Amino acid sequence: MNKQTTLVLDHRQIVQTIERVGIDRFMSVLIDRLEAAFAEFSDGEYDVPVRSGFHYHKPVTGLVEWMPLHHKQRAVFLKAVGYHPTNPVDHNLPTVVATFKQFDPVTGRLIALADGNLLTAMRTGAASAVATRHLAPRRRISLGLVGCGAQAVTQFHAISQVTEIDHVRVFDIELQNAHSLIDRVAPLNSARCQIEVTSLEQLLKASDVICTATSVEAGEGPVISAPSLKTDVHINAIGSDLPGKTELPVSLLRDSFVCPDFPLQARVEGECQQLTEDQIGPALVELVASPDAFAAAKTRRSVFDSTGFALEDFVAMQLITDYASDFGVGTHLEIEGQVSDPFNPYEDLKRSAFINTIE
Amino acid sequence: MNKQTTLVLDHRQIVQTIERVGIDRFMSVLIDRLEAAFAEFSDGEYDVPVRSGFHYHKPVTGLVEWMPLHHKQRAVFLKAVGYHPTNPVDHNLPTVVATFKQFDPVTGRLIALADGNLLTAMRTGAASAVATRHLAPRRRISLGLVGCGAQAVTQFHAISQVTEIDHVRVFDIELQNAHSLIDRVAPLNSARCQIEVTSLEQLLKASDVICTATSVEAGEGPVISAPSLKTDVHINAIGSDLPGKTELPVSLLRDSFVCPDFPLQARVEGECQQLTEDQIGPALVELVASPDAFAAAKTRRSVFDSTGFALEDFVAMQLITDYASDFGVGTHLEIEGQVSDPFNPYEDLKRSAFINTIE
Numbered sequence: 001m002n003k004q005t006t007l008v009l010d011h012r013q014i015v016q017t018i019e020r021v022g023i024d025r026f027m028s029v030l031i032d033r034l035e036a037a038f039a040e041f042s043d044g045e046y047d048v049p050v051r052s053g054f055h056y057h058k059p060v061t062g063l064v065e066w067m068p069l070h071h072k073q074r075a076v077f078l079k080a081v082g083y084h085p086t087n088p089v090d091h092n093l094p095t096v097v098a099t100f101k102q103f104d105p106v107t108g109r110l111i112a113l114a115d116g117n118l119l120t121a122m123r124t125g126a127a128s129a130v131a132t133r134h135l136a137p138r139r140r141i142s143l144g145l146v147g148c149g150a151q152a153v154t155q156f157h158a159i160s161q162v163t164e165i166d167h168v169r170v171f172d173i174e175l176q177n178a179h180s181l182i183d184r185v186a187p188l189n190s191a192r193c194q195i196e197v198t199s200l201e202q203l204l205k206a207s208d209v210i211c212t213a214t215s216v217e218a219g220e221g222p223v224i225s226a227p228s229l230k231t232d233v234h235i236n237a238i239g240s241d242l243p244g245k246t247e248l249p250v251s252l253l254r255d256s257f258v259c260p261d262f263p264l265q266a267r268v269e270g271e272c273q274q275l276t277e278d279q280i281g282p283a284l285v286e287l288v289a290s291p292d293a294f295a296a297a298k299t300r301r302s303v304f305d306s307t308g309f310a311l312e313d314f315v316a317m318q319l320i321t322d323y324a325s326d327f328g329v330g331t332h333l334e335i336e337g338q339v340s341d342p343f344n345p346y347e348d349l350k351r352s353a354f355i356n357t358i359e
Numbered sequence: 360m361n362k363q364t365t366l367v368l369d370h371r372q373i374v375q376t377i378e379r380v381g382i383d384r385f386m387s388v389l390i391d392r393l394e395a396a397f398a399e400f401s402d403g404e405y406d407v408p409v410r411s412g413f414h415y416h417k418p419v420t421g422l423v424e425w426m427p428l429h430h431k432q433r434a435v436f437l438k439a440v441g442y443h444p445t446n447p448v449d450h451n452l453p454t455v456v457a458t459f460k461q462f463d464p465v466t467g468r469l470i471a472l473a474d475g476n477l478l479t480a481m482r483t484g485a486a487s488a489v490a491t492r493h494l495a496p497r498r499r500i501s502l503g504l505v506g507c508g509a510q511a512v513t514q515f516h517a518i519s520q521v522t523e524i525d526h527v528r529v530f531d532i533e534l535q536n537a538h539s540l541i542d543r544v545a546p547l548n549s550a551r552c553q554i555e556v557t558s559l560e561q562l563l564k565a566s567d568v569i570c571t572a573t574s575v576e577a578g579e580g581p582v583i584s585a586p587s588l589k590t591d592v593h594i595n596a597i598g599s600d601l602p603g604k605t606e607l608p609v610s611l612l613r614d615s616f617v618c619p620d621f622p623l624q625a626r627v628e629g630e631c632q633q634l635t636e637d638q639i640g641p642a643l644v645e646l647v648a649s650p651d652a653f654a655a656a657k658t659r660r661s662v663f664d665s666t667g668f669a670l671e672d673f674v675a676m677q678l679i680t681d682y683a684s685d686f687g688v689g690t691h692l693e694i695e696g697q698v699s700d701p702f703n704p705y706e707d708l709k710r711s712a713f714i715n716t717i718e
């Protein structure tokens with residue numbers, strides 16, 4: 001990246017880049033890079049504070065949060081992310097919107113800015129795929145998708161890269177969303193597995209792997225019940241990402257091997273809100289670093305408690321900028337510009353600006 | 360601002376906008392808007408958390424921090440700011456670099472992004488001007504500038520908008536910086552007051568208002584001594600903005616009316632690090648809201664402890680976007696872009712992206 005410019009990757013350029021790579025290949029490389037970064041994380045190469053932000057109920061219910069990351073001596077990264085459930089219907093926008101920023105730790109300059117909407121959805125899927133690779137009871141699975149919004153698409157796609165899916169059951173409290181999901185995932189279904197809208201009960205009973213990705217309101221969970229689940233089911237719990245917002249029954253969590261993406265944050269915003277410290281298993285980075293130590297978890301119920309982790313976004317940003325750079329895609333803007341004299345903020349203003357008679 | 364685009368104001372466009380307004384007028388409107396925002400702040404219209412960030416010593420000593428602000432029901436604002444003292448010499452960049460981002464609290468979208476380098480320097484000056492208006496012992500003053508980097512230029516400029524300066528004494532441990540400051544402020548000196556490089560002792564003895572804006576290292580302060588100061592001197596302490604970094608002797612602080620920009624943060628990063636709670640006076644927002652209650656402070660030594668406050672940046676961003684909008688300046692980018700289906704992250708990818716044979 002040029003020393004004095006900011007690389008901007010907008011939505012269109014990100015789409016173009018992924019089109020050239022191919023959606024399956026991009027997702028599978030993302031999953032592999034994510035798993036490698038998790039292993040590196042456990043070596044102390046990263047500093048990732050818990051995110052914080054503004055949560056509000058006016059003018060609508062929503063939040064804007066910032067998720068920082070420091071890759072030591074290499075990069076400072078900041079994701080800004082919004083969650084506004086009224087977006088799809090009221091504004092034709094995704095519920096989750098995000099932008100990624102990367103800074104040079106030598107100068108503090110903004111060196112890259114990328115649309116984070118598509119990448120956030122993809123990295124959320126990729127994180128579930130890493131967890132599923134380590135916790136699914138078998139390689140050939142029946143998949144259940146509870147909640148059929150944008151995240152369900154990338155959950156299906158990512159998990160299809162690490163398992164063989166022979167059957168998909170989908171459920172949403174809005175029946176039309178469930179039906180439209182079948183159309184949305186059709187182009188991703190190269191294995192031509194059966195995909196059908198079912199009752200929630202059928203889905204819970206038949207699935208080896210379940211992804212919950214709903215916009216249930218805080219205090220209104222759980223969205224599934226435990227009794228009919230398989231004894232070795234693996235659940236990727238995606239929707240819980242706000243204080244009070246949970247999707248799984250506490251009885252299920254207590255009975256399961258629970259693996260959070262980010263334990264400190266999961267205790268505040270994830271399913272782990274419902275648990276005490278001793279009821280929570282290893283973080284995903286620990287699971288990835290020592291898979292053999294936790295191999296037995298595949299034979300019992302397991303939950304990946306996904307609240308969102310800046311490391312996932314950082315890896316997605318590195319991947320898209322690597323490919324974009326190979327392809328010559330991206331716009332270089334002089335946002336911070338060149339300065340003639342770093343000791344004189346006014347050096348670049350023409351002399352007429354100093355004559356106090358204008359406007 | 361358009362619903363689906365992001366307004367980008369780069370360095371060049373900000374310079375153009377300020378040129379059209381005139382530098383004096385822009386600064387004086389900024390000072391007035393800042394004072395009005397301070398008054399509104401005390402009515403609870405804003406939520407401004409203490410900034411946080413990454414502080415490091417490798418690959419260089421520096422930091423990147425984020426400063427969030429919520430203007431309730433109206434805007435979410437986030438400033439990213441870097442402080443790297445090696446920038447001017449090693450990279451021809453300002454020590455302080457920054458970018459401003461504004462988000463729509465209805466959708467979470469990034470609606471504006473602006474270079475923050477020049478605006479940060481100007482708002483830091485403007486904040487000192489507000490404090491000086493309320494705390495300087497008299498309207499016609501002798502000014503002393505300790506530390507002659509970029510901030511000294513805007514300190515001089517802003518204070519010249521709210522006082523009559525009849526004499527300026529400048530000092531820097533790098534003599535060449537002191538001499539070059541005279542050239543840098545010359546175009547701003549419409550009143551043609553005398554500006555000279557002096558010894559630190561002369562400066563301290565003769566000044567009614569002093570601004571300290573140095574890059575002294577943490578633990579290496581103070582940069583001035585107390586005994587020779589006037590009994591009613593007002594000091595704008597700008598440089599203290601890191602744990603351990605302070606510019607003023609504790610004896611002076613204990614003997615002065617101390618007004619922080621942001622008390623919680625000043626206790627961690629400002630001169631107020633050296634004080635106990637009961638030794639700290641009202642915040643600048645309180646001073647502005649009730650000037651009569653604190654009128655006596657003009658007759659004694661006073662210190663404005665400026666660590667940097669996101670409200671100042673937010674006001675500067677509003678001002679530049681207002682003027683830029685009037686002038687039709689700015690670039691509208693589709694960073695987040697339009698999506699065809701908010702429930703399908705992949706909707707905009709062409710069909711060939713789904714055939715897994717590419718690259």
